[in-house]
Amino acid sequence: MDIDRSILDVFTNACAKFGDRPAFTCLGQTLSIADIDRLSARFASYLQNHTDLEPGDRIAVQLPNVLQYPVVVFGALRAGLVVVNTNPLYTRRxxxxQLNDSGAKALVVLANIADTASAVVAETGVEKVIVSEIADLHSPLKRVLINSVAKYIKKMVPEFAFANQVNFRDAMSLGARQPHTDVQRAPEDVAVLQYTGGTTGVAKGAMLTNRNLVANMEQVREALGDSMKEGEELYVAPLPLYHIYAFTIHCMCLFAIGSHSLLIPNPRDIPAFVKTLKGVRFTGFAGLNTLFNGLMRNPEFAELDFSKLHTTASGGMALTRDTAKRWEEVTGCVVTEGYGMTETSPVVSFNPADAVQLGTVGVPVPNTEVKVIDENGNDLPNNSPGELCVRGPQVMKGYWQRPEATAETLDSEGWLRTGDMAVIQDDGYIKIVDRKKDMIIVSGFNVYPNEIEDVISAHDKVAEAAAIGIPDEKSGEQVKLFVVKADPSLTVEEVVAYCRENMTAYKVPKQVEFREDLPKTNVGKILRRELRDEELKKIEAAVSA
Structure with missing residues (x-):
């Protein structure tokens, strides 16, 4: 396992070996690996010759699953920049x-969501904004048709304006006029800043180095073994590439072996998703529990061609036994669940396809050590629940410009404290018995109570607030917010509207309950677990009744 290569080394090798192979398909348009090579070189040239960006500078990429994403990311990396993956669903706040914390000097954004950025970019250090329309890399006729329908018929492109704006196609035209120079970065240099709450609600940038990402690519490939064949795979890509799980699978593992990813820009549109898969003999599928459930509820899904499907990987949230069994019945393919986190690039463990243990997250991927510790940091024996710790080449360098947060998570020996409670069985399989104490997972996205409480507490009619996660059939969990009023006129509708203005949709509470007071410790810390236990008892009572 050669982990001392850079992402550029992996990219260059793939282009030389698999240039004629398809790499990414989206909305009926396919780019080969040679196309990605050519187009990313143009983008790198634009960055080097028409901006003031220097190697090591940060560029924020706010794109969904469209063809521009790999072109922009590989182009930025070839120019020696650090990619800041940015969620297209972010609110202005x-x-x-993220733009200010990362120190991003440039932003690449899709026109459909650019109004949010246009409202705040003047308050950041962003010097250049590159705006792309959804079909900018399609053939001329398709490009005009798709972009016009999106803009004028479906009204999907709101009004926006940037003082420092350039259109993506203009940038690519400028880049085509001059050569670029590939900038080789060291294995320990940061390649990607991936934002996460870590074990708290403060959004921090996990510094993922070239070595981290290349190592995890190699670990995943070795864990999957012969099931990931060079030049032969076609994986469905419904999870966003800006999420490290999908990034590692599709932009690292599959690209490196000359294989093909089918990008799904909007997986929430299940009928359109299923329609895209018709007639496609895909070999792999990387998803999560809620997505599997949504697809299986569509009657046309069972009619798809699953004859070539040999790998279904599940991550991001807990896989339920019922979902796993139904997926295997419908598709004939077993679901292999794994475990990871942003700070580990992300894969820590994986269930071998030929030895799946439902209810576990498998065994550590190669070159990865795991242990569990008690509250005092002492190592615990097998079958004893404790906090899971991980050590390996995929563990992040640390949190961007946050040495104290890094020290709390990473010790001097390289052990990362995950904050998850786990049991390591005698056979080496890992079972997650509890998650980070208060984190909520909504459809695979981490939601941190601290952030929700900080936002709503800024409302002048709110005295106190506490957020918890409660079970939800569709999304795994949903957010419930408990509020103590500072003004008796406060309504549920006001609370929800305020949250919608300031938070991404999946973080917005589905339930709001007003209380006279909230349970607290003797030092005044709100006891979220007590609130959660109360809710679970209510749910259990309702079910038994």
């Missing part, structure tokens, strides 16, 4: 924080 969230986007402003």
């Amino acid at each position: 969230e986007l402003k924080h």
Whole structure:
């Protein structure tokens, strides 16, 4: 396992070996690996010759699953920049924080969501904004048709304006006029800043180095073994590439072996998703529990051609036994669940396809050590629940410009404290018995109570608030918010509207309950677990009744 290569080394090798192979398909248009090579070189040239960006500078990429994403990311990496993966669903507050915290000097954004950025970019250090329309890399006729329908018929492109704007196609035309120079970065240099709450609600940038990402690519490939064949795979890509799980699978593992990813820009549109898969003999599928459930509820899904499907990987949230069994019945393919986190690039463990243990997250991927510890940091024996710790080449360098947060998570020996409670069985399989104490997972996205409480507490009619996660059939969990009023006129509708203005949709509470007071410790810390236990008892009572 050669982990001392850079992502550029992996990219260059793939282009030389598999240039004629298809790499990414989206909305009926396919780019080969040679196309990605050519187009990313143009983008790198634009960055080097028409901006003031220097190697090591950060560029925020706010794109969904469209063809521009791999072109922009590989182009930025070839220019020696650090990619800041940015969620297209961010609100103004969230986007402003990430742009400022990362020190991003440039932003690439899809026109459909550019209004959010246009409202805050002047308050950040972003010097250049590159705006792309959804079909900018399609053939001329398709490009005009798709972009016009999106803009004028479906009204999907709101009004926006940037003082420092350039259109993506203009940038690519400029880049085509001059050569670029590939900038080789060291294995320990940061390649990607991936934002996460870590074990708290403060959004921090996990510094993922070239070595981290290349190592995890190699670990995943070795864990999957012969099931991932060079030049032969076609994986469905419904999870967003800006999420490290999908990034590692599709932009690292599959690209490196000359294989093909079918990008799904909007997986929430299940009928359109299923229609896209008709007639496609895909070999792999990387998803999560809620997505599997949504697809299986569509009657046309069972009619798809699953004859070539040999790998279904599940991550991001817990896989339920019922979902796993039904997926295997419908598709004939077993679901292999794994475990990871942003700070580990992300894969830590994986269930071998020929030895799946439902209810576990498998065994550590190669070159990865795991242990569990008690509250005092002492190592615990097998079959004893404790906090899971991980050590390996995929563990992040640390949190961007946050040495104290890094020290709390990473010790001097390289052990990362995950904050998850786990049991390591005698056979080496890992079972997650509890998650980070208060984190909520909505459809695979981490939601941190601290952030929700910080936002709603800024409302002048709110005295106190506490957020918890409660079970939800569709999304795994949903957010419930408990509020103590500072003004008796406060309504549920006001609370929800305020949250919608300031938070991404999946973080917005589905339930709001007003209380006279909230349970607290003797030092005044709100006891979220007590609130959660109360809710679970209510649910259990309702079910038994």
